[in-house]
Amino acid sequence: MEEKRENTNSIYIVPELLEDIFLRLPLKSILKFKTVSRQWRSILESKLFVERRGNLQKHRRKILAAYNCNYFMRPSIFPESRFEGDEEIVYLHCDAAQPSMTCDGLLCITEPGWFNVLNPSAGQLRRFPPGPGPVKGPQENWLLGFGRDNVTGRYKIVRMCFHDCYEFGILDIETGVWSKLRSPPHNMLPGSKSVCVNGSIYWLQISAGYIILAMDLHEESYHGVHHLPATWVTQETS
Structure with a gap:
């Protein structure tokens, strides 16, 4: 039986760099990434990560974008927000x-x-x-x-x-x-x-x-x- 070849395309990312990447993600993505691996879940649920993200959110400017929606849909925040540089844009349905x-x-x-x-x-x-x-x-x-x-x-x-x-x-x-x-x-x-x-x-x-x-x-x-x-x-x- 042939030996399995080692995957040379895989990249190891140190936990510190992973944490910096996670800090820039919207909440929906963070919740999804908790299920990827035990390591990722451990980082995302750590007290240090929660505190760092909380401090970052306090200083991040948010822009609320409202637009007309179907009359039979209740207003709700989109499943995910978007980032433009350091600004987070949250989209909301409304009645024009x-x-x-x-x-x-x-x-x-x-x-x-x-x-x-x-x-x-x-x-x-x-x-x-x-x-x-x-x-x-x-x-x-x-x-x-x-x-x-x-x-x-x-x-x-x-x-x-x-x-x-x-x-x-x-x-x-x-x-x-x-x-x-x-x-x-x-x-x-x-x-x-x-x-x-x-x-x-x-x-x-x-x-x-x-x-x-x-x-x-x-x-x-x-x-x-x-x-x-x-x-x-x-x-x-x-």
Whole structure:
């Protein structure tokens, strides 16, 4: 019987170099590689490796890329993220019918029948129903806002509908409870983008006139509707 020839193409990689390679991999790959061999599993489960990867993740910048998805798919992070140099890009499904909203690094996105609040740094996604009861009117008719109550520190979602029905509500995402809001002093166009500044949400409407609607998240009341001179804004103003 012929002796088995030694495989001259195999390469031995020292454990220290393996660990440096593993540190640059996404979590999904690390979980897969644990099953390759006992040596790899030992490296990936060692206390030193876990600590080094944790410290590296703290300093690595992440980019969240959101794109439109099938209406019947719930938003979810892609099975694997991608790396561009030292930056990690995480891809997320979202519904383009409504603009996504951000506040203090949190992201609020919508899908039919749900509001989703994502904390990219912690990798946490919480989902909330769009109202206390059956919601009337199509989603594209909503005016939305997302921000932080400066007094309590709680994050809130505002949903207002001016077409087909008149429904106005605010959600405290800590308790998951919806409350009713009184009607704002002016009807606003659905889909207008919002921004939260110092505990108040502001909406800019550009149509025949130029209007800013503001709402205090703690008092849950409107504290100003400002008609701006036409010379201050254009159709491209945001």
